Amino acid sequence: MSDTAKNQLKKSLGLSFNIAVLIGGTIGVGILRTPGTIAEMLNNYWLVLASWLFGGLYILLGANSYSELATMLPKAGGSYNYIKRALGEYAGFLSGWYDYITNVIPPAFYCIVISEYIIILFPSLASYSTVMAISLLFAFLLLHLSGVKNGSIIQQITSLLKVICFVALVTACFMYTGVEVPKIQTDNSIFHIGLIFGFFKSLQLIIGTYNGWNSVCFFAEENENPNKNIPKSLYSGVILVAAIYVLVNAAFFHVLPIETLAKSNLAAADVAKILFGENGAKIVTVISIFSLISILNAFMMIPPRILYGLSRDGFFIAQGTKVNKGGTPIVALFVSSLFSLFLICIGSFEVLFSFAAFISIIVWGLAYFSLLKLRSKEPNLPRPYHSFWYPWTTIIAIIASIALLAGFIYSDPKSFIIIIGITAVSYPLFLALQKRE
Template structure:
């Protein structure tokens, strides 16, 4: 399939956008909500902090592999390009659509959650949740129709505001001294089976809040200097996110003990009420809205790049490669936004979100495997960044991802069976598209 120059993405992005999209695409409301659930499962301060730290180490190990893959094949769409190159067209087709689905569902989810937080601030809007959600979607659609520069500026501004908000919350918690910290009791049950299960269950939740750490790879084709910018942004952005997550948990437990935060639906709000009084919940709600706007902006761009790449490779309609004057894959953006529009109108897509988590982990595992395969299959490919401690860290990433996948299968067998059946049914569709592409 040939493409004219007008259907090529513009090389207009740099390091500051990359770091902003990694932070913006990762830090959402998960970090404000999950500490309560994790405190209930582990009930041990040091175990909780180490669990968040372990999640961070996992994404750093992943960043080490993705830095090599993305600089070796700096193409729009990220993971599926590496998997396709290593394992062939069908693996690329399957992983590409898996990756698209798990990145196309979040915009609708974020629009709905933003509307819920807006209603907390303005209760009189209670009956207009769907309208508010659709308004946010349409607003961001119009922004991105205007071009990649609009999206880039908004991503950088909202990500900076997000980091300032979280830093202010962390500092406020550590300055606060109204509650004496209860002595940390030594828990002799750390090695009990129940607690070990809780640790791995918590790790799954934590890795969910870290999801988005590889966002920069989707934009590799639009980077002015991917060889240098992608590794720098992957590592610096990931380290910044880890610091915010670990310090925020330490800050929360500085204000309230583990037992107080256990099972809290919005741990940040409970902590903020102690520090700021009744206005605490409003402050956390405002932080949540800024976090969600930043992550929504990122996820308006990510699925369009995957769909553009799939279209270019003949796995979607050829018009999916159309680029407008502003450098936006316009057809891919409109298709993805229509999908989000439908999901918002349906209003209930938790099952799809569960699919997305499964698919995301599968794609990560295949991407790590593709690094090993391509080292053997194409040793002479230019590799501006070479994964450190190869292959041991890559093997560790594969083993950890496999463990996560087994954990998901154990806790949600029904969705796994549906995904397995969908995978089998996808092959005839792939053959049909392949025949059409060759015709």
């Protein structure tokens, strides 16, 4: 058996894994934390719900374009494959590493946050926070070393438990009749400058909570039937996540008036305290742990796939393509886990996370543009799936991406400066790799 054949990823994943990794890789603690912050920024019930709905519709437009791209080029690593094919080697290199940075940060963060939530339930473990975070990382590293099938089973179980927890929380909120919600006063000065700033900051937070919606595309090469499974899972998964997000916000508003919710740092805990008394915070902590285990599992699987694809195209070391018997890109997994271990030890995420939504918007926007480019550049490329209402849906997605990016630059210029810095450093690195090849 040749080395190339030996290092092929295995086609062992199906539709249920796709939906599970999309839900598991998207819904996290963000939806439990951000409703209060967004309510404070916008201070208008309908504007808050409209913001979450807008985020969902934007992601749905993305699912429409990605369904065509991922079935046309079903390769490990997702977005950068389409960008490289359409816009050239450097665009592929830059977007691939952007995507990798965005996806390799979360595992370390989630390990730390899970350990913090465990300490809330068991305060006696307070001095073991870092030890627990590192232990979690090693436990998931061992799980994924054992093979992609085990990771898939854990993903499906934890994602199902997560959905059940959120449905139960939303149901409990709507069944609650103990508080009469006062009529929300609408703000007639919707377009004053402070609110526009708040709207874009809110959208940056909302896009952050939707991050992971295109997870299935990273596993396209391992899918048993990508032509059917990828579009089905993208549409059904995105609609389900958007519905949960809008319903969670509406449910929280049913229990607490917007003025009260706006002062909450952890909206879900305050709502649960009213619903379930003092044990409410513990219930939210348990839901958070389920959410985080599911999302941690997904993000332990995603970065190695991106690194595998980058290695195969000469954008990282050749050993990055090594796959073990269980179908796991083993060197890529070890490299990503070492990066996570380093982040756990230094524990600094604020700067890294602040530009994650920025990077995502840039990569998605380039992918949408790639769809337009490939339709004209390679019209005969096999397309098992054609996006709805092309080219208008793709053009709208590009315009929305540019508008969001402009809004993010306006509301968060520091992150934009960091991105310019990363981009400036990237070109000499790209040239060095090209020379080596």
